[in-house]
Amino acid sequence: MTEFDVIIAGGGPSGLILASELGQRGISCLLLDMKASTAFNPQANATQARTMEHYRRLGFAHEIRALGLPSDHPTDIAYFTRLSKHELARLSLPTAAQAVKTIKTLKGSWSAAELPHRVSQKFVETVLKKHASKHESNDIRFGWKVQEITSHEDHVIVKAHPLSTGADASSSEPSNVELFKCKYLVGADGPRSNIRHQLGISYTGETGVKRSYMGGEMFAVYLRSSDIYKNIPHPRAWMYVTVNNQRRCFLASVDGQEQFAFHSALHEGESAEHWGLEEVKMRLKELMGCEVDFEVLSMQSWIAGHSLVAEHFSKDRVFLMGDAAHLFTPTGGLGYNTAVEDAVNLGWKLAHVIKGLAPETLLDSYELERRPLAIRNTGYAKQFADSVGLFPVSNEFELETPEAQAERDRASEHFNAHVRLEFNIPGVTFGGRYDHSPIIIKDDSEAPKDQANHYEPSACPGGRPPHLWLEDGSSLFDAFGPEWTLLCTQESARDVSAWQLAAQRMGLQLKCLYLPQKELQELYIAPLALIRPDQMVGWRGNALMEAQIHELFKKLLGG
Numbered sequence: 001m002t003e004f005d006v007i008i009a010g011g012g013p014s015g016l017i018l019a020s021e022l023g024q025r026g027i028s029c030l031l032l033d034m035k036a037s038t039a040f041n042p043q044a045n046a047t048q049a050r051t052m053e054h055y056r057r058l059g060f061a062h063e064i065r066a067l068g069l070p071s072d073h074p075t076d077i078a079y080f081t082r083l084s085k086h087e088l089a090r091l092s093l094p095t096a097a098q099a100v101k102t103i104k105t106l107k108g109s110w111s112a113a114e115l116p117h118r119v120s121q122k123f124v125e126t127v128l129k130k131h132a133s134k135h136e137s138n139d140i141r142f143g144w145k146v147q148e149i150t151s152h153e154d155h156v157i158v159k160a161h162p163l164s165t166g167a168d169a170s171s172s173e174p175s176n177v178e179l180f181k182c183k184y185l186v187g188a189d190g191p192r193s194n195i196r197h198q199l200g201i202s203y204t205g206e207t208g209v210k211r212s213y214m215g216g217e218m219f220a221v222y223l224r225s226s227d228i229y230k231n232i233p234h235p236r237a238w239m240y241v242t243v244n245n246q247r248r249c250f251l252a253s254v255d256g257q258e259q260f261a262f263h264s265a266l267h268e269g270e271s272a273e274h275w276g277l278e279e280v281k282m283r284l285k286e287l288m289g290c291e292v293d294f295e296v297l298s299m300q301s302w303i304a305g306h307s308l309v310a311e312h313f314s315k316d317r318v319f320l321m322g323d324a325a326h327l328f329t330p331t332g333g334l335g336y337n338t339a340v341e342d343a344v345n346l347g348w349k350l351a352h353v354i355k356g357l358a359p360e361t362l363l364d365s366y367e368l369e370r371r372p373l374a375i376r377n378t379g380y381a382k383q384f385a386d387s388v389g390l391f392p393v394s395n396e397f398e399l400e401t402p403e404a405q406a407e408r409d410r411a412s413e414h415f416n417a418h419v420r421l422e423f424n425i426p427g428v429t430f431g432g433r434y435d436h437s438p439i440i441i442k443d444d445s446e447a448p449k450d451q452a453n454h455y456e457p458s459a460c461p462g463g464r465p466p467h468l469w470l471e472d473g474s475s476l477f478d479a480f481g482p483e484w485t486l487l488c489t490q491e492s493a494r495d496v497s498a499w500q501l502a503a504q505r506m507g508l509q510l511k512c513l514y515l516p517q518k519e520l521q522e523l524y525i526a527p528l529a530l531i532r533p534d535q536m537v538g539w540r541g542n543a544l545m546e547a548q549i550h551e552l553f554k555k556l557l558g559g
Helices: 013-023 049-058 061-065 096-105 121-133 166-170 194-199 277-288 331-354 360-389 402-423 426-430 497-506 518-524 546-556
Strands: 002-009 029-033 077-080 087-091 138-142 144-151 156-162 178-187 203-206 216-224 239-242 249-253 259-265 295-304 307-310 318-320 326-328 484-488 510-514 528-531 537-541
Touching: 002 013, 002 156, 002 331, 013 029, 013 049, 013 121, 013 138, 013 331, 029 144, 049 061, 049 331, 049 426, 061 096, 061 121, 077 402, 087 402, 121 138, 144 194, 178 194, 178 331, 194 318, 203 360, 216 277, 239 277, 249 277, 259 277, 277 295, 307 360, 326 331, 326 360, 331 360, 331 402, 331 426, 360 402, 497 510, 497 546, 537 546
Parallel strands: 002 029, 002 178, 029 138, 077 239, 178 318, 484 510
Antiparallel strands: 077 087, 144 156, 156 178, 203 307, 216 259, 216 295, 239 249, 249 259, 307 326, 484 528, 528 537
């Protein structure tokens, strides 16, 4: 029986990021995923700015930003009656090349180390897998199925087997079963999570919501076409959404050239179970307003209209992440990005406990911190889906009449507001907080109001540290240490010897950072701020004695 510190079931973004978080800390990790390799279909298309900041912390944000659309391709989101007909609304956004330059000029809500990036998950996963695999302590295995788990007082036994053929995936009695032992198991195995079902944990929330768009069955086609751009008489965009009374659809550019992800809503009573090339041709004509040549790379159907969160995110020595823990309607791109932050949160905690730096009670904070954020984010995704999917249009919407033009003008006003509601979301991206966490040490300040489209930088403990570009042009976040960081912004607290001694005696890796910039003093207010390994503010205040620092760390570590 092979033993690991952690076994991860699921090799999507959250599973691969967790493997990197553990691997860089020297925690032995086995990752098992049923797919033969990383995703073929485009799936998620929007990497939010906070996720890009975590990719930057892990050292590969620049690799992600180089993928997907060409560096000079627009990343606009635009709305049309049909793609060859009337444009209704547009949000213009920087290209990948512009984003690298623009970010250094932004203040307020968009003061950040990274801007969002529009890139298909299929490309992202290749980078995540490469970096998860580079750690010697990691064993990454695709084409493996977790068959059964058994949780014990101090370990978990995992029964799994490799899938040599497609038929093996459904085999009830495979002949090549292996047993693995681990201290902790993490289920990152998607919405139909085998791990969650074996734990007896159910989803709670809302499902089955019906909308004319993003509510009910959706038909997805991954296709190649050199005709599509030729038949769109409008400036290029990254995402194209159609609004008409016949069928609501969207098209996202995968490579900025000829690969596209196309999704169309099904009507009540329709089923895509037996749809083929003829139906794809019809759906594309409904999207475009004209016929185009195309090649289907894959097709499938999926269900929109979920706002589901698991009852619990852990049981005994088993944890849930990503779609296994929460299921979104994909408006706002929040499912994938929430999943990444699950992994970031859980990774450092597992490592600290396994290394003996923290008690097991630290792991209780994972659910206490992440579940409220999942409920918050599924709520935001539902709000965006209602805004875009419930807007009604008449049968006359596309006619060339004054009445139809007036209706299109009203739709234009609505969707110009909606696109900014859904895609300009610094508050959602940066504003997630752990105010009620037992491992956050509060001060007397009040946390900023949670608003989707506005983010107020605040060093109030429990949130993301305020960002600043330093005098030498580097990012403050790049100066943080890989684990704990003590940021000192004022001369009165510059002597950090007591912090260094306390951290050394507790076995903690602490980087002390003295940056007496006026802007940082204004952002952080208190002379000292303690930044957790997941780059969240755990505490801020004035100079302390060593005994006080020891007690502070003890609480931050779940003691």
